[in-house]
Amino acid sequence: MSIQRYNTAMNVREEVKIMLGSKCMTITELAKRMSELSGKNYTQSLISHKLASESLKYTEMKLICKILGYRIYIDIDEIRLGK
Numbered sequence: 063m064s065i066q067r068y069n070t071a072m073n074v075r076e077e078v079k080i081m082l083g084s085k086c087m088t089i090t091e092l093a094k095r096m097s098e099l100s101g102k103n104y105t106q107s108l109i110s111h112k113l114a115s116e117s118l119k120y121t122e123m124k125l126i127c128k129i130l131g132y133r134i135y136i137d138i139d140e141i142r143l144g145k
Contacts, residue, residue, distance in 0.1 A: 074123070075113040081130045095129045096122070 072080075082092060089106045096104040112118045118126075127134055 074116055074118055078113055078118075078126060081126070081132055085130050087130065092126065092129065096125055099129065100125060 082089065089109050093104040093106050093109050096102070096109070112122070124134060126132075
């Protein structure tokens with residue numbers, strides 16, 4: 063059984079931009095909050111680079127969701143898995 067690559071219409075960068083817009087928050091403000099909560103140094107340029115290069119870690123996306131009041135849901139695609 064081969065598993066096909068999941069092709070999304072929206073990438074992480076677009077998703078985060080929509081989430082930020084819904085909360086009227088800038089990437090600079092997000093970076094500041096991420097730094098405060100994680101103890102790591104996040105800057106606007108670092109977040110922008112990670113979004114543009116799609117190199118954002120899952121833990122970073124979870125942190126962004128926590129800050130912006132979103133949750134990540136993972137659903138099993140039963141048809142794709144042959145069930």
